[in-house]
Amino acid sequence: MAKTAKKAAKKPVVKKAAKKPAPKPAAAKKKPAPVAKKPAAAPVAAAVDKQRFTLYGMLGSGPTYTVALMLSLSKYPFSYIHVNLREGQHKQPDYLVKNRYGQVPALRDGQTYYVQSAAVLQHLADELHRFDGKTEVERNRIREWLFWQWDKLAVPVFRLRARARGLRQFGDEVRIMYDTEAKAALAMMENELGKSEWIAAKRPTIADIGIYGVLRYAAEANIDLTPYPNVSAWKKRFEALPGFGAPDQVLPMESRLL
Numbered sequence: 001m002a003k004t005a006k007k008a009a010k011k012p013v014v015k016k017a018a019k020k021p022a023p024k025p026a027a028a029k030k031k032p033a034p035v036a037k038k039p040a041a042a043p044v045a046a047a048v049d050k051q052r053f054t055l056y057g058m059l060g061s062g063p064t065y066t067v068a069l070m071l072s073l074s075k076y077p078f079s080y081i082h083v084n085l086r087e088g089q090h091k092q093p094d095y096l097v098k099n100r101y102g103q104v105p106a107l108r109d110g111q112t113y114y115v116q117s118a119a120v121l122q123h124l125a126d127e128l129h130r131f132d133g134k135t136e137v138e139r140n141r142i143r144e145w146l147f148w149q150w151d152k153l154a155v156p157v158f159r160l161r162a163r164a165r166g167l168r169q170f171g172d173e174v175r176i177m178y179d180t181e182a183k184a185a186l187a188m189m190e191n192e193l194g195k196s197e198w199i200a201a202k203r204p205t206i207a208d209i210g211i212y213g214v215l216r217y218a219a220e221a222n223i224d225l226t227p228y229p230n231v232s233a234w235k236k237r238f239e240a241l242p243g244f245g246a247p248d249q250v251l252p253m254e255s256r257l258l
């Protein structure tokens with residue numbers, strides 16, 4: 001017994017040292033980690049669960065459209081609950097538990113509610129493996145654009161649109177300020193889109209979806225895109241993506257449960 005134990009104790013030391021292929025799995029594990037933490041983008045969501053998502057929103061809402069667009073481009077069905085902003089449903093306690101900010105949209109994914117459209121886009125990209133960056137650098141660039149969009153682009157465009165629709169009142173001085181801000185943001189995009197077909201990567205990502213969800217409404221905000229040929233060409237490219245739809249094509253007028 002003692003001999004066998006001695007032999008057994010010796011063997012693994014000598015043999016393992018000789019058998020070099022053993023540490024291979026560890027080396028193999030190391031390789032993919034820095035390149036991409038996530039599995040390669042699946043062309044279509046793997047298992048579609050019709051009951052998984054419910055979008056709470058309103059047809060005229062740009063941020064609601066953005067989330068519906070992401071689901072439509074990802075070919076993922078969703079239930080939809082219309083939130084009546086005119087009646088103040090978004091400020092009622094039963095809605096505030098879904099969206100603490102008292103705004104639309106909110107997205108229910110299983111038992112959890114996700115809010116702030118840019119954060120919802122990010123969640124969906126993570127979950128569905130669609131329209132995300134492939135590397136950490138790309139994912140960071142996408143986040144940059146999504147923050148920039150809400151900082152510099154969405155505010156002036158949505159304020160001008162609200163004014164044009166009679167939902168906000170402000171004088172010419174403020175109108176000119178927002179107009180100037182929107183044009184500065186568009187000039188910046190024009191320059192960037194002269195270097196790349198898509199905003200944050202070599203393929204469309206949630207940065208394009210978020211920004212399209214604002215620029216869709218440029219005309220309603222009395223902003224002319226013709227002086228920005230790169231932006232106009234990008235908009236056309238985006239509209240040719242499979243699964244793309246206008247707001248009334250991806251958002252129902254009324255609630256619908258799947």
Ligand SMILES: N[C@@H](CCC(=O)N[C@@H](CS)C(=O)NCC(=O)O)C(=O)O
Pocket residue numbers: 060061062063064085090102103104105115116117118150
């Ligand atoms: N940053 C928010 C903006 C959402 C937003 O402004 N929603 C508007 C409708 S388009 C809203 O709910 N307005 C009512 C309010 O703010 O009280 C998002 O991206 O979700």
